[in-house]
Amino acid sequence: MTTATTLSPEETAEIHRLFDLGMRRVRFWQDNYERFLPGYDGQFVAADLNSGVVVATNADIALLVYELGNRYIKRDEIAIHYITSNPPPISHL
Amino acid sequence: MIPGLYLDPRVPQPYLVVAVSIPDLSWDYALVPFVIDTGAARSCIHAGDAIDQFRVSPESLDPRNWTRSIVIGGVGGRSRAHELQAEFYFRHDDGRIESVSDRILVGDITTRGLPSLLGMDILQKFDLRVNPNIIALQRVAI
Numbered sequence: 001m002t003t004a005t006t007l008s009p010e011e012t013a014e015i016h017r018l019f020d021l022g023m024r025r026v027r028f029w030q031d032n033y034e035r036f037l038p039g040y041d042g043q044f045v046a047a048d049l050n051s052g053v054v055v056a057t058n059a060d061i062a063l064l065v066y067e068l069g070n071r072y073i074k075r076d077e078i079a080i081h082y083i084t085s086n087p088p089p090i091s092h093l
Numbered sequence: 094m095i096p097g098l099y100l101d102p103r104v105p106q107p108y109l110v111v112a113v114s115i116p117d118l119s120w121d122y123a124l125v126p127f128v129i130d131t132g133a134a135r136s137c138i139h140a141g142d143a144i145d146q147f148r149v150s151p152e153s154l155d156p157r158n159w160t161r162s163i164v165i166g167g168v169g170g171r172s173r174a175h176e177l178q179a180e181f182y183f184r185h186d187d188g189r190i191e192s193v194s195d196r197i198l199v200g201d202i203t204t205r206g207l208p209s210l211l212g213m214d215i216l217q218k219f220d221l222r223v224n225p226n227i228i229a230l231q232r233v234a235i
Contacts, residue, residue: 007182012190014122015112019184022110022124026100033101061141061205062151080145 024049025079033083040083049077095183095191095219097129097228107228109211112182112190113138118199119147122182125209129221129228133167133212137174137198140205154202165198174198181215183230191232193218 007015028049036045036054043057044064055073058064061080068075097109107129114122115138123146125138143149156162156173165174179197182190195214200207219230 007190007192011122015182015184015190016188018112018122018124019110022126026098026110029100062144062202065144065148075148082141 021076025081028052028079029081033081036083037085041085042083044080044082046073046078046080049079094186095230095232096186097223097230099228100126105225107223109183109228109230111211112184113197114180114182115147115177115197115199117177118143118149121147123147127211128208129216129223130210130212131216131221133210134214135165135198136195136210136212136215137165137200137204138209139200139207140202141207142209143199144205151202151205154199154205156201162201163198165200172203173201174204 028047032047032052036047040054040057043059044061045054046056046064046068047054055078056064056067056071058067061082064080068078095109097107099105100108109127109129111125111127112122113125123142125142125146127136138147140151140154143154144151152158156175159173159175162173162175165172176196176198179195181193181195183193184190193215216230218232220233222229222231
């Protein structure tokens with residue numbers, strides 16, 4: 001089934017915000033992946049998009065997301081990615 | 094034109110970032126980095142993106158909590174999924190947003206190590222161009 005949905009200006013703005021945030025995250029990992037590789041191989045890494053500081057890591061993304069929630073960390077400024085020296089990697093924006 | 098990208102320079106694996114709305118999964122829109130997979134018949138959001146991007150609980154991805162599920166199989170093995178209605182939002186390079194309504198599979202918790210896949214159910218609505226310098230989708234008239 002294929003139909004086009006008409007978006008309100010608010011919905012359009014929210015989707016553009018998501019895409020812009022997603023591209024910030026892509027650029028962040030393209031710029032920082034190699035830096036994190038030696039210390040976090042095999043881990044999902046949550047990093048602060050602005051400071052570049054690692055805020056949490058875990059080999060299990062579910063546990064990582066639990067930890068972020070338990071610490072009340074706002075997710076919009078966080079980028080999560082799986083770091084691995086064995087490509088193909090699993091990618092999370 | 095809808096641009097894709099290579100996320101990792103070590104791997105020639107084409108990605109397309111798509112905003113997705115699945116009302117039966119989450120109230121929010123989510124941005125999903127799909128691997129463009131012409132070998133997959135169905136598009137699928139795997140558990141890692143469901144947890145990370147849609148912020149669903151891992152418990153909600155346990156098939157024992159679903160009323161219906163189907164078995165899916167691929168090179169990554171077999172798992173269970175449930176099928177939900179979704180709206181896909183593609184952003185063109187000129188900023189236009191284009192939407193496509195279709196069903197999507199949401200994988201169970203065992204798929205959390207896999208990237209989400211944009212399969213032929215969606216890709217067949219587009220001309221797809223992939224080479225080392227460009228990944229691009231262009232909508233075709235059906």
